[in-house]
Amino acid sequence: MSLKAVKGMRDILPPSSAVWNRVEGVAREVFRTCNYHEIRTPIVEETALFARGVGAETDIVGKEMYTFEDRDGSSLTLRPEATASVMRSYIEHRLDQIPGVQKLYYMGPMFRRERPQKGRYRQFYQIGAEAIGSESPLVDGEVIEMGVELLRRSGLEGFTLLLNSVGDHKCRPAFVELLKEKLTEVAPRMCGDCQRRAVSNPLRVLDCKVPEDQPIIETLPSIQDHLCPECSAHFAAVRSYLDHRGIPYEVRPRLVRGLDYYMRTTFEMTHSGLGSQNTVLAGGRYDGLAESIGSRVPAPGVGWSMGEDRLVMTVEAAGSASGVLAKDALVVVAFTEGEATRNAAVSAAAELRWRGEIRTEVIEGKLKKVFEVANKLNARVAVICGETEVAAGTLSIKDLESREQWDVPREELLEQVEKCLNK
RNA sequence: GUGACCGUAGCCGAGUGGUUCAGGCGGCUGGCUGUGACCCAGUCCACGAGAGUUCGAUUCUCUCCGGUCACCCCA
Numbered sequence: 001m002s003l004k005a006v007k008g009m010r011d012i013l014p015p016s017s018a019v020w021n022r023v024e025g026v027a028r029e030v031f032r033t034c035n036y037h038e039i040r041t042p043i044v045e046e047t048a049l050f051a052r053g054v055g056a057e058t059d060i061v062g063k064e065m066y067t068f069e070d071r072d073g074s075s076l077t078l079r080p081e082a083t084a085s086v087m088r089s090y091i092e093h094r095l096d097q098i099p100g101v102q103k104l105y106y107m108g109p110m111f112r113r114e115r116p117q118k119g120r121y122r123q124f125y126q127i128g129a130e131a132i133g134s135e136s137p138l139v140d141g142e143v144i145e146m147g148v149e150l151l152r153r154s155g156l157e158g159f160t161l162l163l164n165s166v167g168d169h170k171c172r173p174a175f176v177e178l179l180k181e182k183l184t185e186v187a188p189r190m191c192g193d194c195q196r197r198a199v200s201n202p203l204r205v206l207d208c209k210v211p212e213d214q215p216i217i218e219t220l221p222s223i224q225d226h227l228c229p230e231c232s233a234h235f236a237a238v239r240s241y242l243d244h245r246g247i248p249y250e251v252r253p254r255l256v257r258g259l260d261y262y263m264r265t266t267f268e269m270t271h272s273g274l275g276s277q278n279t280v281l282a283g284g285r286y287d288g289l290a291e292s293i294g295s296r297v298p299a300p301g302v303g304w305s306m307g308e309d310r311l312v313m314t315v316e317a318a319g320s321a322s323g324v325l326a327k328d329a330l331v332v333v334a335f336t337e338g339e340a341t342r343n344a345a346v347s348a349a350a351e352l353r354w355r356g357e358i359r360t361e362v363i364e365g366k367l368k369k370v371f372e373v374a375n376k377l378n379a380r381v382a383v384i385c386g387e388t389e390v391a392a393g394t395l396s397i398k399d400l401e402s403r404e405q406w407d408v409p410r411e412e413l414l415e416q417v418e419k420c421l422n423k
Numbered sequence: 424g425u426g427a428c429c430g431u432a433g434c435c436g437a438g439u440g441g442u443u444c445a446g447g448c449g450g451c452u453g454g455c456u457g458u459g460a461c462c463c464a465g466u467c468c469a470c471g472a473g474a475g476u477u478c479g480a481u482u483c484u485c486u487c488c489g490g491u492c493a494c495c496c497c498a
Contacts, residue, residue: 307498
């Protein structure tokens with residue numbers, strides 16, 4: 001039995017890896033424009049960080065983490081998400097002492113031991129942004145707008161922005177209690193899952209998709225009607241920002257997020273092409289996170305995380321043809337066996353690569369073979385270093401599209417190849 | 424964690440209780456001695472693992488492993 005990748009984890013191979021690079025490139029450009037700076041945190045953290053940050057009662061912490069005991073007995077965990085790590089780092093390095101809002105972004109693998117399915121892997125990749133140090137709804141708006149722009153520029157079309165406010169530590173507990181009361185009456189008439197949720201996690205009942213339950217859910221209280229004045233005003237300001245910027249969204253009072261640290265603004269961006277896992281980007285405000293992981297300094301923040309696997313999936317499905325750009329044209333340097341010809345080929349290739357910045361491949365063999373390979377590689381130009389050329393102190397250049405071929409003095413190689421490529 | 428479906432070469436994909444499995448793509452070699460296409464010939468590579476039923480299983484049954492999709496949950 002040969003070895004295989006671990007279940008739920010996969011290799012990303014060319015040509016798909018090029019799409020990943022493109023998405024990451026677009027993201028870095030968007031972040032640069034918005035004055036976000038990269039943060040790289042460890043993939044392994046103390047287990048307590050996630051237990052306290054994400055919430056001990058969440059599914060993520062309760063049953064999806066890769067946790068192990070280190071040799072010294074400490075409990076470590078492969079990060080299931082990055083916001084807790086970013087906040088830990090922010091606090092540890094006293095980034096609150098730096099003037100202004102800290103605007104940070106990250107990209108990298110996360111680990112959750114869920115059952116794999118479409119758009120869900122045990123090692124998956126997130127690109128995320130966090131703005132820490134401000135409670136202002138302006139920042140919420142900016143962060144959301146940045147997410148929308150990232151999806152757009154990545155080539156994703158037809159996604160939907162869903163928006164909600166889940167209140168804060170003042171108004172949410174009261175709402176949950178109210179919801180629980182109502183549920184004791186109606187839950188028995190709902191689906192099995194909802195009956196369970198009514199006790200374990202009442203907010204999730206609001207998110208149930210069973211058609212028969214919808215009429216009942218309609219009768220349940222809405223968090224939107226129970227926000228405290230401060231949360232209500234904050235939410236209105238976020239909506240105002242989006243309205244002013246012309247960013248379409250739908251308020252979903254039933255939108256609930258699965259991580260405990262969210263408060264006030266929450267949002268999701270969904271796309272129909274993803275199947276069951278239709279959320280491509282999601283986030284919200286987490287003003288209480290810093291304190292829950294033991295910080296004395298307040299660190300209100302808002303951010304989102306994007307499922308890179310899911311975005312790549314839809315971008316690839318859209319089939320945005322990855323045409324070969326002119327600057328990506330390949331030049332093949334071919335030589336026949338022999339030390340003199342090899343040296344000539346190697347130095348010719350070096351010149352094309354390092355001085356000309358031209359994508360170059362060196363191939364040894366009989367010329368028929370070499371041309372077959374060049375053809376399969378879709379090379380644009382071949383440079384031939386055979387015994388004849390080396391003896392004459394020249395090189396032969398062949399335009400593989402027009403099939404024209406001519407000899408050039410060794411010194412004119414780069415110039416001639418560039419000319420040929422720019423034709 | 425639950426359920427459904429699936430598992431034949433590097434990839435796609437037919438097929439059968441009975442001489443180790445069609446075809447296509449691909450790889451390699453040659454026909455074609457320093458020139459790409461096409462064509463031709465040869466060649467390479469597979470029934471996920473184990474157990475059971477059977478005279479005999481890739482085919483039927485079970486278990487496991489893996490994949491896919493859905494539930495759940497989430498990015």
